[in-house]
Amino acid sequence: MKKIGVDVGGTFTDLVVIDEQSGKINLTKVPSTPKNPDRGVLGGIEKVARQFSVKPEEVQFLIHGTTVATNALIERKGVETALIVTEGFRDVLHIARQTRPKLYDFFARRPDPFVPRHLRFEVQERILAGGEVDEPLDEQSVRSITRAIKDSSIRVVAVCLLHSYINPAHERQVREILLGEMPELKVSISSEILPEFKEYERMSTTVINAYVMPIVEIYMQRILRSIKQMGVRSSLHIMQSNGGVMSSETAGQKSVHTVLSGPAAGVIGAIALAKLAGEDNLITIDMGGTSFDVSLVRAGVPTFTMESDIDGHVIKIPMIDIKTLGAGGGSIAWVDAGGALQVGPQSAGADPGPACYGQGGTDATVTDANLALGYLNPTYFAAGEMKLDVESARRAVEKNVAGPMGLKIEEAAEGILRVVNATMIRGIRLVSVERGYDPREFSLVCFGGAGPVHAVKLAQELNIPKIVVPEAPGVNCALGLLMADFRHDYSHTFLHLIKDLAPDRLTEQFEALESQARQQMIGEGVPEGDIVFHRSGDLRFFGQGYELNMPLPRKDYNPGDLEEIGRGFAAVHEEQYGYSMAPETVQIVNLRLTAIGLLSKPGLEEEPEAGPDPGAALKGKRSIFMEGKRIEVPVFDRKNLRCGNQIEAPAIIEQVDSTTVLFPRYRARVDRYRNLIIEKKEN
Numbered sequence: 001m002k003k004i005g006v007d008v009g010g011t012f013t014d015l016v017v018i019d020e021q022s023g024k025i026n027l028t029k030v031p032s033t034p035k036n037p038d039r040g041v042l043g044g045i046e047k048v049a050r051q052f053s054v055k056p057e058e059v060q061f062l063i064h065g066t067t068v069a070t071n072a073l074i075e076r077k078g079v080e081t082a083l084i085v086t087e088g089f090r091d092v093l094h095i096a097r098q099t100r101p102k103l104y105d106f107f108a109r110r111p112d113p114f115v116p117r118h119l120r121f122e123v124q125e126r127i128l129a130g131g132e133v134d135e136p137l138d139e140q141s142v143r144s145i146t147r148a149i150k151d152s153s154i155r156v157v158a159v160c161l162l163h164s165y166i167n168p169a170h171e172r173q174v175r176e177i178l179l180g181e182m183p184e185l186k187v188s189i190s191s192e193i194l195p196e197f198k199e200y201e202r203m204s205t206t207v208i209n210a211y212v213m214p215i216v217e218i219y220m221q222r223i224l225r226s227i228k229q230m231g232v233r234s235s236l237h238i239m240q241s242n243g244g245v246m247s248s249e250t251a252g253q254k255s256v257h258t259v260l261s262g263p264a265a266g267v268i269g270a271i272a273l274a275k276l277a278g279e280d281n282l283i284t285i286d287m288g289g290t291s292f293d294v295s296l297v298r299a300g301v302p303t304f305t306m307e308s309d310i311d312g313h314v315i316k317i318p319m320i321d322i323k324t325l326g327a328g329g330g331s332i333a334w335v336d337a338g339g340a341l342q343v344g345p346q347s348a349g350a351d352p353g354p355a356c357y358g359q360g361g362t363d364a365t366v367t368d369a370n371l372a373l374g375y376l377n378p379t380y381f382a383a384g385e386m387k388l389d390v391e392s393a394r395r396a397v398e399k400n401v402a403g404p405m406g407l408k409i410e411e412a413a414e415g416i417l418r419v420v421n422a423t424m425i426r427g428i429r430l431v432s433v434e435r436g437y438d439p440r441e442f443s444l445v446c447f448g449g450a451g452p453v454h455a456v457k458l459a460q461e462l463n464i465p466k467i468v469v470p471e472a473p474g475v476n477c478a479l480g481l482l483m484a485d486f487r488h489d490y491s492h493t494f495l496h497l498i499k500d501l502a503p504d505r506l507t508e509q510f511e512a513l514e515s516q517a518r519q520q521m522i523g524e525g526v527p528e529g530d531i532v533f534h535r536s537g538d539l540r541f542f543g544q545g546y547e548l549n550m551p552l553p554r555k556d557y558n559p560g561d562l563e564e565i566g567r568g569f570a571a572v573h574e575e576q577y578g579y580s581m582a583p584e585t586v587q588i589v590n591l592r593l594t595a596i597g598l599l600s601k602p603g604l605e606e607e608p609e610a611g612p613d614p615g616a617a618l619k620g621k622r623s624i625f626m627e628g629k630r631i632e633v634p635v636f637d638r639k640n641l642r643c644g645n646q647i648e649a650p651a652i653i654e655q656v657d658s659t660t661v662l663f664p665r666y667r668a669r670v671d672r673y674r675n676l677i678i679e680k681k682e683n
Contacts (some may be wrong), residue, residue: 001437002058003602004048004234005481006041007065007262008032011330011350012449013040014475014657017048018482018602027475027604027657028051028573029385032350037068038222044226056231062472063237063245063481067264068219069212069255074116074311075431078211083115083156084174085147085203086162092203102264107333111312114211119154123161123174131167142177150182158210160190160203165493186214193254193314196590197493201307202314208315209256217593219251224248225263231519235525243302244487244600247524257317260309262477263293264320267302269443269480273470275300276604276673279443283464285429287450288532290347292327292424295320296431296442303431306538306549318489318592321429327423329367331352333397333416335404341412343420355396364400366420368393369413370453374624375661377635377654407424408627421457428462439464445475452653453661456678460663469676472658473512486597490517491590497542498566498586503557509591510535510554517595526597532602538590539569541581542564547589548572606672615642619654626650638676645670651670 001020006013012029032046033040042065048054072078072452085092093113102108102336117304123145124138149157157178164171168191189212194202224236230570236248241260251258263286270284280300284294296303305321307314326345332354333343343366348354354368355380370376378388394409402412432439443466446455453467457465470476490513496505514533521531535554538547552565552573568584574580617640621632638645647653647668653660653676660676662668666677 002054003063003482004045004054004059005063005065005265007066007475007477007481008037008040009262009288009290011328011353011475012474013037013044013050014478015044016472016475016482017052017054017479020600023603023605025479025604027472027655028052029474031539034071034350037066038219038226041223041567043231044602045230049230049378056227057233059232059235060515061482062227062232063239063484064223064538065265065477065481066258067218067237067262068218069308070260071259071370072215072359073208073259073313076215077215078114078286079156080119080154081156081207081210081216082119082121082149082152083128083203083207084123084159084161085120086126087124089162089199090117090120090122091122092200092246093207095201096204096314104664114207114313115158121148121628125161125170127161127163128172129163129166129169130294131163133167133169137170137173139173142174144180146181149178149185149596155184156186156188156210158188158190158203158207158274158319160199162195162199164176164189164191165197165202166193168192174440174551181496186210186217188213190490195492196316197495198316200312201537202329204314205316206311207255208259208313209254213252213255213303215433216255216258220248220252236504239481239485241317242487243268243320244596245484245486246486247487250520251525256315256505260308260319260322262323263295263324265484266293266447267295267297267320267322267479269476270447270470270485271297271302272298272480272483272601273604273673274443274445274468274677277468277671278678279445279466279468281442282445282451282468283432283439283442284445285428285447285451285455285458287426287446287448287454288328289330289353289449290326290328290349292325292427293322293448294325294424294427294431296435296437298437304342310466310486314578318594321431324428325365325423325427327420327427328596329365329370331366331420333365333369333401333419334363339405340400341405341415341419343416343423351607353558354393356390356393357386357390358392362399363395364416366450368396368415368451369416370399372409372413373417374622374628375453375652376659377622377652380654388581389559390591407658414625414628417454417457421454424454424458425461428458440653443468445470447473449474449658452658454479454661456482456661456666457661458677460680461563465679467678469660469678471653471674472657474655484600485599486521488520488595489600490593490595494591495590497584497678498588501562501588503559503562506588506591508556510593511554513593515593516594517593518525519642521595521597530597530598532598534592534594537565538592539565540587540589541573542585542587548576549592552591568630595664604673607643609644611644611673612646612669613642614645614647617645624650624652641670641674641676643670643672647678
C-alpha cells in the first residue's frame with residue numbers, strides 16, 4: 001500500500017510517497033502551474049509513478065493540500081454569488097463591525113463585499129432569538145427572488161436568515177424552493193456552515209463558502225476524474241484549515257474549511273517530527289517561494305483561532321492560527337522613493353519566477369540574493385532538475401538594488417536578506433512576544449525550501465536556543481498531510497447561565513452533536529471504533545461581548561460538574577486577564593465538538609549512532625560571502641550525514657529540497673531520526 005501527499009505551493013508542488021510495508025519515504029517536486037493548479041498535481045503524481053516505480057493501483061490513500069480557495073479569495077476570482085437575508089438585514093455585509101481597518105486613517109476602506117448590494121435579496125420572515133417563529137416565511141417572496149436569479153447568470157446562492165442558528169426551518173424552506181425551481185443551483189445555508197450567533201460573522205463565512213464552492217468542487221472533480229483514469233484506487237482526501245482530513249465530497253460542500261489547507265499541514269508535520277526530537281514547545285516557520293507562514297505550538301498542541309481575517313474578510317471557523325507574510329524566496333527587492341530598500345510583498349512566483357530561473361524574470365528576489373552570495377548551489381537546485389543562472393541573479397541585484405543604492409552586489413544581496421529577515425522576525429514576534437510568550441522558551445522548526453537558509457539568523461536575532469530542520473524540510477507540508485487524522489468541528493449556539501442550566505440539557509446537546517459527527521465520519525469511511533470526541537465550550541461572564549474556549553470533559557453532567565465548569569472558567573479568566581467575577585455569572589455561549597477519525601501514521605525508523613565525524617558527507621568547498629567578507633566553507637551532502645555527525649560553522653548543508661546555511665558561532669548535529677539540530681556554541 002502506498003500513500004501520497006501532495007501540497008501545492010506558489011512556486012513548487014511538493015509530493016511525498018510512503019511505502020507502508022517497508023516504511024520507505026520518497027519525495028519529489030514539480031513546478032506549480034498557478035493558472036491550472038490541477039495540472040501540477042497530476043503531473044506530480046505521474047512523476048512519482050515514473051521516478052519511484054509506483055503503480056497507480058498501489059496508491060490506496062491520496063491526500064492534497066490546496067490553495068485554490070485561498071487564491072480565489074485573494075484574487076477575487078470566485079463565482080458571482082447572490083445572498084438572501086431577512087428583511088431589513090440587506091446591508092449587514094457592508095456595515096460589518098464598527099472597527100476601522102486602520103485606526104488613524106480616516107480614508108481607509110474595507111474591501112467591497114463579495115456580494116454586491118443589487119444581488120442581496122430580502123425575504124419576509126422572522127425567527128426570534130429563542131427559536132420561536134414570529135413571522136412565517138413568505139414563500140411567494142422567495143419565488144420572486146428565484147425568478148430574478150433565474151433571469152440572471154447567478155448559479156450560486158448564500159442564505160443567511162436571522163437566528164437560523166437556533167431554528168433552521170426557514171433557511172431549509174428557502175433552499176427547498178430554490179432547488180425546486182432551479183435544481184442546478186448551488187445553495188449554501190448558514191445553519192449548516194456556521195450555526196452560531198453573531199450575524200455578520202455568520203453571514204460573511206456563509207458567503208465566502210458559496211463564493212468559492214463551485215471553483216473548489218470543479219477542481220476536486222477534475223483531479224478525481226484524472227486519478228481514476230490513471231488507475232489510482234484511492235478517493236481524494238483534502239487537508240482542512242484545522243489540520244484535519246476530510247473527503248473531497250465534503251470539501252466541495254464546505255469549501256471555506258480549505259482556505260489554509262497547505263500551511264496547516266506544515267504545522268502538523270512539524271509537530272510530529274519535532275516530537276521525535278524531544279521538542280514540544282515550537283515556533284514553526286514555513287518559507288516557500290511566495291510567502292512566510294509562522295505558528296506557535298505549546299506542549300505539542302497547535303494554537304487554534306475561531307476567527308480569521310483573509311484579505312479583510314472574516315471567516316469564523318476553527319483553524320490553526322497561522323500568520324502569513326509576503327516574504328518568500330520569490331519576494332521582490334526594490335528601492336522606494338525615499339531610497340530605502342524594501343522586500344515584498346510582491347512576488348515573482350513561479351512564472352516568471354526569480355531572475356536566476358531563466359524564465360524571463362528580471363526583478364531581484366530573495367532567491368537571487370542567496371544565489372549571488374553563494375549560499376545556493378546553481379547545479380543542485382531542486383535535486384539538479386533546475387539549473388540556476390548566477391550571472392542573471394547578479395545582474396538583477398545590480399540593476400534593481402546595488403546600482404540605485406551605490407553598493408557592491410554582495411553588499412546589496414546581504415541587505416536584501418537583512419530586510420526580509422526583519423519582516424519574518426516581526427511575524428515571529430506577532431505569535432510569541434505580542435501574546436506573552438518568550439521565544440527563548442521555544443524551539444524553531446523551519447521548513448519550506450527557503451526556511452533552513454534563513455533559520456539561523458532568525459534564531460540568532462530572537463535568542464531562540466535550538467533549531468530543528470526536518471529531514472525533508474522542502475516537502476514538510478506534503479509529509480504533514482500524511483501525519484493528520486480525519487477531523488470535523490461542530491458547533492451550536494447555546495446561551496445559558498451555568499446556574500440556571502439543567503445538566504441533562506448540556507448532555508443532550510453534546511450527544512446530538514456526537515450523533516451528527518459519528519454519522520458523517522462513518523460516511524467518510526472511518527470505522528466507528530476509531531472515532532474520538534473532544535468537547536469544549538465558549539464561555540464568558542454575563543454581559544461580556546467575547547468568549548474564551550475551554551474543554552468540557554466528556555461525561556453525563558451533574559450539578560457538581562456545572563459548578564466546577566464555572567469555577568474553572570473564572571480561574572482561566574483570572575490567569576489570562578488578571579481579574580474574574582463570581583462563577584455564578586458564567587454563561588455558556590457556544591458548544592463545540594471536535595471529532596477525530598484516527599488514521600495510521602508513517603513510522604520513521606531510528607538510525608544507529610555513527611559518531612561525530614561528518615567526513616563521508618563532505619562534497620567539497622565553496623566560496624561564499626558571509627557577514628561582510630568572502631570566505632571558503634565546507635559543503636556537505638545531507639543524504640550522506642548519519643546519526644551523531646556534527647558540523648561546525650560556517651558551513652553549507654545541501655539536500656534535494658533545501659539548503660541549510662550554518663552561520664558562525666553555531667553547531668549542527670544529526671539526531672537518530674535524521675533531524676538536523678542546530679544550537680549556538682557555548683563559547
